[in-house]
Amino acid sequence: MQRRYFFSLFVGLVVTGLMSLVSLTGCKFQPGFGYNQGHAPEQPIPFDHSLHAGKQNIQCQYCHNQVERSKHSNIPALSTCMNCHMQVKTDSPHIQKMREAYDKGESIEWVRVHMLPDHARFNHAAHLKKGVNCQTCHGPVETMTKVYQYSDLSMGWCINCHRQPENKAPLNCTTCHY
Ligand code: HEC
Ligand code: HEC
Ligand code: HEC
Ligand code: HEC
Ligand code: HEC
Incomplete structure (x- = not known):
């Protein structure tokens, strides 16, 4: 009980801290902050990745065929x-x-599952060139009947990987922020 109380106090402080950071930087409050881990919106057609990428073993790039060339990974036509x-x-x-x-x-x-805030930039092609695979960031999509946001996509999550010495990934603010 005691622990839980301190935990929510901690979460409260972090949230308040973040919110004042947001108002200080003049950013508009964005519900969710991009911390939509587990997010899995209803889709117009119940598309099943576990059936297509899993059981039928169709490669991710058969459908997401722009991902190695572009910032964005397209949804197939x-x-x-x-x-x-x-x-x-x-x-x-x-x-x-x-x-x-x-x-x-x-x-x-299709309804978007992943959505970074407008001030942050991401580039699929650059990561794939370095050999980071889809599952490192998106989890075991080939087992998901309904695809969901696996990683929290927070700044901490990005930085954590960029900091690993073997990655030689950039850490300066303007790499990721407009
Ligand atoms: C390479 C072939 C292939 C492609 C490409 C493909 N599918 Fe499928 N799809 C299948 C197979 C095989 C099944 C399973 C059929 C069965 O249950 O026996 C299936 C099943 C489905 C089902 C379930 C149908 C039902 O009511 O049981 C849906 C919905 C579906 N696919 C949607 C899509 C969508 C949307 C796309 C494009 C983004 C797509 N499929 C692309 C082969 C494919
Ligand atoms: C047969 C086509 C097909 C294959 C194969 C496929 N996908 Fe998808 N993918 C889709 C479609 C259609 C959507 C949009 C509907 C949805 O979100 O379920 C989607 C959505 C996604 C999303 C969420 C996008 C968003 O809105 O943020 C991710 C992440 C993803 N796929 C990753 C993968 C990975 C990783 C693989 C391989 C393990 C893979 N996909 C294989 C068709 C495919
Ligand atoms: C280094 C982490 C990382 C890797 C590796 C990665 N993704 Fe993503 N993916 C993301 C992030 C972050 C977003 C959200 C981007 C945004 O909102 O601008 C995203 C978004 C997506 C989307 C939604 C459309 C878009 O581009 O915003 C799809 C589809 C997708 N990824 C599929 C894939 C597939 C397929 C692979 C492997 C071929 C892959 N991703 C590899 C981090 C990654
Ligand atoms: C699993 C590890 C990993 C994660 C997670 C990750 N990155 Fe990276 N990122 C890398 C590596 C490795 C490079 C170096 C690529 C290179 O040198 O070309 C890189 C490079 C970049 C670049 C520079 C791309 C270019 O054009 O040269 C940007 C921008 C970037 N990452 C943004 C992000 C953002 C934003 C996130 C979080 C949403 C993120 N990354 C999460 C590993 C990661
Ligand atoms: C590797 C990519 C990356 C780098 C480097 C990075 N950021 Fe971020 N940052 C992000 C992402 C992604 C978000 C959005 C998710 C979140 O709020 O945690 C973010 C969020 C933020 C926010 C919160 C804004 C809001 O609306 O919630 C601030 C402020 C910020 N970054 C400042 C900085 C500063 C200052 C630096 C340099 C010291 C920096 N960032 C470096 C990826 C990065």
């Missing part, structure tokens, strides 16, 4: 899904919904 789903599971109402959108030239409005 419906045409990538339809490579298989023109034939596979056509009796499923989800697949029928995808087919209808595809025939009309529409796309699926």
Whole structure:
């Protein structure tokens, strides 16, 4: 009990500290601070990574095919899904919904899971070139029926890895902040 009290007091102090830091730097308060660990919003189609990347063993880059070249890792276009789903599971109402959108030239409005605040910048290509794999940051996505935010994406989390001597990663503020 005692311990829990001190823990919440500690959390309270940290949060107050962060909030005053935010108002001092003139940043707008952003709910969640990017600390949305575990975040897994509802998606328009219940896409299952454990089925596709796990059981079917489809490579991450088959779908997220821009990730090695760009800052952002793209979400695949419906045409990538339809490579298989023109034939596979056509009796499923989800697949029928995808087919209808595809025939009309529409796309699926996927809801973002990860979202750094606007003042922070991240670059996928630079990390992949250094051989950091997806799972180090995103966890065992190939076992997730519904993908969720695995790491807290806090500044501490980024710095912690950048500080490891073998990584030779930059620590100056402007590398990560606009
Ligand atoms: C068959 C295509 C496909 C494969 C293979 C695939 N993904 Fe995805 N991925 C998607 C789609 C579609 C979404 C958006 C829907 C969702 O969030 O569930 C997504 C979302 C994600 C997200 C969350 C993006 C966000 O909104 O922040 C991450 C992280 C991710 N995938 C990582 C991986 C990793 C790592 C692998 C390999 C282990 C992988 N994916 C394999 C199609 C795929
Ligand atoms: C060094 C950590 C790290 C690695 C390695 C990494 N990611 Fe990410 N990923 C992130 C962060 C941080 C974000 C949030 C970026 C933002 O909001 O701007 C993100 C976001 C995403 C998104 C959402 C779209 C976007 O770019 O914002 C997808 C999809 C994704 N990652 C897939 C992958 C896949 C697939 C791999 C491996 C090929 C991978 N990531 C490797 C940290 C990483
Ligand atoms: C390389 C082939 C392939 C690709 C590409 C692919 N899928 Fe699949 N998908 C499958 C297979 C195989 C199954 C499992 C069929 C079964 O249950 O026997 C499946 C199952 C599904 C199901 C479950 C259907 C149900 O009701 O049981 C959904 C939803 C789905 N996929 C969505 C997607 C989406 C969205 C994309 C694109 C981001 C995609 N798939 C890309 C092969 C693929
Ligand atoms: C698991 C380790 C790891 C994590 C976690 C990580 N990084 Fe990195 N990061 C690296 C390494 C290694 C490099 C050096 C890459 C190079 O030298 O090209 C790097 C380089 C960078 C660069 C410079 C890229 C360029 O264009 O040269 C930026 C910006 C960056 N990281 C931002 C972030 C942010 C923001 C986060 C947290 C959201 C983060 N990183 C989390 C390992 C990591
Ligand atoms: C490796 C990347 C990285 C480096 C280097 C870095 N930051 Fe950050 N910083 C982040 C990320 C990501 C966030 C957003 C997540 C969070 O609030 O923890 C952040 C958040 C912040 C915030 C909180 C703002 C808010 O809205 O919550 C401040 C203030 C800040 N950084 C200042 C600095 C200063 C000053 C330095 C240099 C001494 C620095 N950062 C270096 C990645 C980095």
